Amino acid sequence: MRFVSAEQVARRAGVSRSAVSRTFTPGASVAPATREKVLRAAEELGYHVNDLARGVLNNQSRLVGIVATKPEVGFRAYLTAALAKALIRRGSVPILINTGQTEEELLAAQKTLIGHRAEATIILSGSPPASFFELAKRNGQPVVMIGRSEPDADHVHAGNAEASIEAARLLIRAGRRRLAFAGSHSATPSILERQIAFVAEVEYHGQSVAIAHGADSDYEGGVMAGRALLAESERPDAVFCANDLIAFGVMDVVRREGNLRIPEDLAVIGFDDVPQAAWLNYGLTTFRQDPVVMAQRAVDLLERRLADPDGEPGRERVVPEIVVRESFVPQP
Numbered sequence: 001m002r003f004v005s006a007e008q009v010a011r012r013a014g015v016s017r018s019a020v021s022r023t024f025t026p027g028a029s030v031a032p033a034t035r036e037k038v039l040r041a042a043e044e045l046g047y048h049v050n051d052l053a054r055g056v057l058n059n060q061s062r063l064v065g066i067v068a069t070k071p072e073v074g075f076r077a078y079l080t081a082a083l084a085k086a087l088i089r090r091g092s093v094p095i096l097i098n099t100g101q102t103e104e105e106l107l108a109a110q111k112t113l114i115g116h117r118a119e120a121t122i123i124l125s126g127s128p129p130a131s132f133f134e135l136a137k138r139n140g141q142p143v144v145m146i147g148r149s150e151p152d153a154d155h156v157h158a159g160n161a162e163a164s165i166e167a168a169r170l171l172i173r174a175g176r177r178r179l180a181f182a183g184s185h186s187a188t189p190s191i192l193e194r195q196i197a198f199v200a201e202v203e204y205h206g207q208s209v210a211i212a213h214g215a216d217s218d219y220e221g222g223v224m225a226g227r228a229l230l231a232e233s234e235r236p237d238a239v240f241c242a243n244d245l246i247a248f249g250v251m252d253v254v255r256r257e258g259n260l261r262i263p264e265d266l267a268v269i270g271f272d273d274v275p276q277a278a279w280l281n282y283g284l285t286t287f288r289q290d291p292v293v294m295a296q297r298a299v300d301l302l303e304r305r306l307a308d309p310d311g312e313p314g315r316e317r318v319v320p321e322i323v324v325r326e327s328f329v330p331q332p
Contacts, residue, residue, distance in 0.1 A: 156316045248284070
C-alpha cells in the first residue's frame with residue numbers, strides 16, 4: 001500500500017512541506033489562503049495525517065489498549081464494542097488485547113501492550129493477571145479497571161452486591177423457599193461478589209441456598225449447573241444465575257431434562273441483560289448492566305486521569321436495574 005504523503009499534498013498545493021504540516025497541526029500559524037490550498041489538495045488526493053508517525057515524533061499516542069480475556073463471550077463482547085465506540089468518539093484508537101489463556105499468549109499480549117506505547121489501558125473483568133496492571137503502571141500508563149479492583153487504579157464497578165441482595169429479597173417476598181445460586185468454578189471477581197452477596201442475604205432471612213457451579217461462566221457452564229440443581233435431593237423453586245449465559249443453560253436443561261415449567265416450578269433471574277435475554281425462548285428476568293454507560297464512565301475516568309496524573313483514584317459504581325420478563329415476575 002502507498003499512502004498519500006504530505007510531500008505530494010505540498011506539490012499539488014504549490015506550497016512547502018512545512019506549510020502542510022502547520023495546516024494539520026492544531027493551533028499552528030498558517031495563512032488562510034495557504035490553508036485553503038492545502039485542504040483542497042488534501043481532499044483531492046485523499047490525504048490523511050499519519051497519526052502514528054506524529055505520535056512517535058511527539059512521544060505521545062492516541063492508542064488505548066482494551067485488555068480482556070475471552071472478549072467475545074457474553075456481556076464482555078458488548079462492553080468491548082461500547083468501549084471501542086466511546087474511544088473513537090474521543091479521538092482515540094482502540095487496540096483490543098486478547099490475553100489468551102496460555103503463558104505464551106499472556107507474554108505476547110504484555111509485549112504488545114507496551115510495545116505500541118499506548119496512551120492508556122482499560123482492563124476488563126475476567127482473568128488478565130495483575131502483571132498487566134503492574135507493567136502498565138511501571139511504564140507510566142494510566143489504567144482504568146472495569147469490574148475488578150487494583151490498588152491505586154481508577155475503576156468502574158457494577159453494583160453486584162446491590163443487585164444480588166435485591167434478587168434474594170424479591171424471590172423470598174414472592175414466596176420462594178428453596179433458593180439456589182448458579183455460578184462457575186472459573187468465576188471472575190464480579191461473579192464471586194454476586195454469589196457472596198446473594199447467599200448472605202438469603203441466610204440472613206433464615207433460609208439456606210443450594211449452590212451449583214459449572215466449569216465456566218458460559219452456556220455450557222449453565223447446563224452443568226442446571227443438571228446439578230436437578231440432582232438436588234430437594235429441588236429448588238428459584239435460582240439466581242451469575243450471568244445470563246449461565247441462566248440460558250439452566251433454563252434449557254430444567255425444561256428439557258427436568259420437565260419443569262418456568263416460572264411456575266422454577267423462577268429464574270439472570271444478570272447482564274444481553275440481547276438474547278429478550279428472545280421468546282427465554283424471556284429472562286435479569287439485572288441490566290448498560291455497556292454504553294459503563295464504557296462512558298471508563299472514558300471519563302481516563303480523561304480525568306490524563307488531566308490530573310497525580311490525583312486520587314476515581315471510583316464509579318453503576319448499579320444494575322432489574323428488567324422483568326416471563327422467567328420471574330416479582331410481587332408488587
